[in-house]
Amino acid sequence: MSCLRNPRSQEVTKDVSAKKVVIVGAGPAGIAAADALRAAGHTGVILIFGEERHAPYDRPPLSKQILAGTWLPEKAQLRTSEQFAVADVTLHLSVRAASVDVEAHQVTLESGEQVAYDALIVATGVTARELPFGHQLEGVHVMRTLDDSQALRSELETSQHLAVIGAGFLGAEVAAVARSLGKEVTLIDPLELPMQNVVGDEVGSMIADLHRHHGVNLELGHGVSSIEDRSGRATGVTLDDGRTVHADAALVAVGARPAVEWLRSSSVPLTAPKDYGAGGVRCDASGRAADDVWAIGDVAAWWDPILERHVRVEHRMTANEHARSCAHDILELAPTATKTVPYFWSDQYDLKLRSFGLPSQQCSFQVVEGDLEGRRFVAAYTDESDRIVGTIGAGMFKAMNWWRQQILDGQTLDEALRIKQSAENPA
Numbered sequence: 262m263s264c265l266r267n268p269r270s271q272e273v274t275k276d277v278s279a280k281k282v283v284i285v286g287a288g289p290a291g292i293a294a295a296d297a298l299r300a301a302g303h304t305g306v307i308l309i310f311g312e313e314r315h316a317p318y319d320r321p322p323l324s325k326q327i328l329a330g331t332w333l334p335e336k337a338q339l340r341t342s343e344q345f346a347v348a349d350v351t352l353h354l355s356v357r358a359a360s361v362d363v364e365a366h367q368v369t370l371e372s373g374e375q376v377a378y379d380a381l382i383v384a385t386g387v388t389a390r391e392l393p394f395g396h397q398l399e400g401v402h403v404m405r406t407l408d409d410s411q412a413l414r415s416e417l418e419t420s421q422h423l424a425v426i427g428a429g430f431l432g433a434e435v436a437a438v439a440r441s442l443g444k445e446v447t448l449i450d451p452l453e454l455p456m457q458n459v460v461g462d463e464v465g466s467m468i469a470d471l472h473r474h475h476g477v478n479l480e481l482g483h484g485v486s487s488i489e490d491r492s493g494r495a496t497g498v499t500l501d502d503g504r505t506v507h508a509d510a511a512l513v514a515v516g517a518r519p520a521v522e523w524l525r526s527s528s529v530p531l532t533a534p535k536d537y538g539a540g541g542v543r544c545d546a547s548g549r550a551a552d553d554v555w556a557i558g559d560v561a562a563w564w565d566p567i568l569e570r571h572v573r574v575e576h577r578m579t580a581n582e583h584a585r586s587c588a589h590d591i592l593e594l595a596p597t598a599t600k601t602v603p604y605f606w607s608d609q610y611d612l613k614l615r616s617f618g619l620p621s622q623q624c625s626f627q628v629v630e631g632d633l634e635g636r637r638f639v640a641a642y643t644d645e646s647d648r649i650v651g652t653i654g655a656g657m658f659k660a661m662n663w664w665r666q667q668i669l670d671g672q673t674l675d676e677a678l679r680i681k682q683s684a685e686n687p688a
């Protein structure tokens with residue numbers, strides 16, 4: 262198809278608007294891309310292929326409200342079939358893409374059927390990482406899909422002691438929900454503190470104290486060497502120091518890997534192991550990965566012009582932002598104007614953590630508002646040149662937004678504190 266290049270236009274040219282767009286992955290990013298295309302004036306065919314059998318749904322409630330039983334799964338559904346019909350978007354569920362031929366502009370489905378495209382959006386997300394042992398046992402779970410969440414929920418109706426392997430945000434959230442359901446919970450991680458590599462030592466200590474306060478047994482600084490079983494059913498978890506923690510169920514929450522197997526035989530580039538969020542689809546700052554191929558959401562490592570490197574983040578809001586920006590690029594519209602930074606949240610008991618940018622344990626850390634003891638605070642994370650690269654906070658949402666802007670402005674902490682002080686105490 263011939264395309265009229267009109268890079269700075271606010272209006273979609275006719276040829277471009279009629280492109281046939283194929284979206285692989287029916288998660289939040291894929292659905293948001295279809296929305297964004299239509300909102301920006303795209304009139305051509307949009308096909309979405311998703312390997313799951315469920316109507317597209319949101320994942321954050323899986324480890325929170327759905328696991329806790331306070332939401333029915335329907336509440337997490339992203340769109341109804343009527344909404345897809347109105348938007349004239351064709352959704353194919355239980356269909357897996359097996360490969361893509363970038364040169365021929367063709368996706369091959371697992372059935373062998375070939376689907377031609379003018380523009381391809383890769384939105385295949387990530388899959389749960391597994392341990393090299395134990396996953397065949399009854400009572401051993403991961404948490405990525407609606408089926409996973411429902412399976413763990415029914416497991417907790419009968420099991421009394423849950424071992425959570427991995428104290429990242431997912432493991433920590435599930436530990437909190439399981440405690441609220443009255444279960445004995447052991448939270449295990451080779452790091453010394455929960456979520457330590459993201460939130461650092463100070464916030465990690467606060468989270469550890471919170472879990473201890475709620476009665477979670479913390480086994481930090483320990484890896485897991487095996488999952489014990491009797492007749493094919495998990496009975497405990499053996500730590501690297503030889504002790505065994507009794508458990509009749511286990512959640513393995515040891516991270517995720519980009520769902521890129523289907524791209525391996527293609528010319529779509531992947532990021533190197535040393536990149537932030539390695540192994541994703543390597544994209545430019547508009548999500549373009551190869552000729553007429555874009556990638557968005559958890560699977561995509563976009564070039565970040567502020568941080569000057571490829572960044573892949575597994576955050577819900579990034580899926581929406583990528584989708585909007587990529588839709589504009591496909592339609593050759595002027596880029597979406599708003600500069601953004603990654604955002605995530607995590608709910609544990611009554612603590613509602615919010616984070617902007619890319620905080621990490623490697624950064625310098627300073628509480629800039631409130632205090633950690635009261636669990637009402639904003640903390641700034643800075644790089645070696647004192648630039649603020651991330652913030653984490655709780656209970657101070659207005660202040661968090663001010664600090665978010667400082668990240669966007671590339672501000673140093675020193676300068677940000679000076680601006681804040683002069684705003685609070687005008688001369």
Ligand SMILES: Cc1cc2nc3c(=O)[nH]c(=O)nc-3n(C[C@H](O)[C@H](O)[C@H](O)COP(=O)(O)OP(=O)(O)OC[C@H]3O[C@@H](n4cnc5c(N)ncnc54)[C@H](O)[C@@H]3O)c2cc1C
Nearest residue numbers: 286288289290312320321357358385386558559575576577
């Ligand atoms: C339990 C849980 C809790 C979370 N909580 C939070 C939170 O509190 N805050 C936050 O910011 N983020 C949270 N996240 C992360 C957030 O859900 C993700 O960032 C978001 O789902 C990313 O959307 P996505 O569409 O890129 O990927 P996904 O949601 O993974 O969707 C990708 C879809 O593509 C499908 N697919 C994969 N390969 C193929 C193929 N070859 N063919 C067809 N389909 C394929 C997958 O089956 C999947 O349905 C959470 C994630 C989980 C799992």
